[in-house]
Amino acid sequence: MTPEKILVVEDHPLNRELVVIALQARGYTVLEAEDGFGLVERVKAERPALIIMDLQLPRIDGFTLTQQLKTDAETRDIPVLAASAFAKPEDQARALEIGCATFLAKPLNLTVLFETVAGLLRRA
Template identity: 45%
Template structure:
């Protein structure tokens, strides 16, 4: 894996991958979207957690970046619904959250998330995690 400016290069295979971003904070949404698009990913974005299952069925993302603290429904509730759905359960979910308390990562993983990133995110760790799970 090459590195540009200290950030891992993901490579051209990303061009065919779609990543769904579920994030209610406008600045975080823009950051995630800009990073993903800069590295060749297509994005599907929603600030409304209630529409995630329908969007996932429509766009069949390779990965879902899930904010845990959404205003209308918990990201963990959405993750449980995704993992209970036969057509959607194989989509990896990466939790992105401001939770940084001891035990939160284990709790979030136990709810079905494949990975956990705490805010503020490390750009390199974010991109490496996306590459790992969107492969």
């Protein structure tokens, strides 16, 4: 069986590396992006099973990227897990409103991340 592919979109290198290494240790194939430049096209080409999206990104924020993904017929069914250090209730509500499957506050608890990823992949 081919490992499920997860795209981690995170601009902070250490945060991204931590999540990538942790997911790879769990057997997932992990793709990385440091910003949203060309992300929709990349998602169409790579077809990840799940996207972990930082909401605070340079150039184009994760809210806008998620909206673009959710309005495109080719990408709308890929679950997006929103992650942000700005865990205000209104940010969480907005993330869910635009189509994110769930929201995790940073710093990420790896146990919660693993459980959430596994649950989203089972539902996808």
